[in-house]
Amino acid sequence: MKRRVLVTRPVPGASETAARLEALGFETVVLPLTHIxxxxxxxxxxxxxxxxxxxxxxxxxxxxxxxxxxxxxxxxxxxxxxxxxxxxxxxxxxxxxxxxxxxxxxxxxxxxxxxxxxxxxxxxxxxxxxxxxxxxxxxxxxxxxxxxxxxxKVSYITDFLIETFAGRPIWGCPVLSTRGAVFLNELVANRELSHTFEETRFFCISRKVARVLKPTVGDRASVSDEPTEDSVMVLLSSQR
The missing domain is CATH 3.40.50.10090 (Rossmann fold)
Known part of the structure; x- marks a missing residue:
């Protein structure tokens, strides 16, 4: 079974990131947390x-x-x-x-x-x-x-989120902005979704982004070598 990766960046970037991940063999769940x-x-x-x-x-x-x-x-x-x-x-x-x-x-x-x-x-x-x-x-x-x-911010009702994740865990999530990390924290902290994110790995574009997530996810947040999406993708792929 393919590992599922959550994409939370706004469109149209979300579709671009999802396409890159799918080309690497991942299954994606696109859930933008911000709207430009x-x-x-x-x-x-x-x-x-x-x-x-x-x-x-x-x-x-x-x-x-x-x-x-x-x-x-x-x-x-x-x-x-x-x-x-x-x-x-x-x-x-x-x-x-x-x-x-x-x-x-x-x-x-x-x-x-x-x-x-x-x-x-x-x-x-x-x-x-x-x-x-x-x-x-x-x-x-x-x-x-x-x-x-x-x-x-884009808000979703819990019932919609439960249906979207379909009871299956999220393996990984690239995190490309500090603001996105703030809203991702709120999503991960939702008790009705705890089983979805209990083992999720978070691949952060910078230490600043990782610091936002660490109080919620601890050492499951890692940082790419360079502050670019390409570097985040390299880090994510290396953990397969």
Missing amino acids: VPLDAGPAPDPHTVDAVAVTSVNALRHASAAMLAALSAKPVFAVGDATAEAARQSGFAFVTSAAGTAIDLAAAIETRMPIRSHILHLAGRERTGGFAEALYDRGFSVRVTEVYGAE
Whole structure:
């Protein structure tokens, strides 16, 4: 019998992750715990006030307005990860730099390529991990944060969850964000689902994510070598 892996990230990323897991021979249960929604970010910025754009999630490019992307398209873009960088190119940006790792690594990449006191526009989510803007400030940059999307919680009634899991255990679960870990904690703590998660392994994208889960799941939370989905997949596959 195939091992079952729970996918909790929002769509459309959930389908992409599920497809990767199924190609590796796992059975997947897709249960998004957040829903990405666009926000009204106001009028497009004056491009003369922006020297470069920072993007820490592909969702920023999916949900920024067409007018905003068009106004900024001539600016250099610094993106976390190759997938976000490719989304920037698909959105019309010609000068794109991909920084592997975290948003802090992205700040370091900006420092090596942009003059000090440059004006950086961060296209961001309403709910985000702190530290990126502060890292840019510390390096001498001016930062403007424009929130273009939000990650809203998706709630499910217990009867629906019981039906979805069908009385069978979940072997593993990739955990790709701190916010996702918070909502996953609530799911795992549901007493009526205790048998579903009592032996589940959680494969976390960072130590920060793992720290959110550890009070609930203890040493069943492990951390990938690098803060990327690819690295999480390598870790998950190695435990089969």
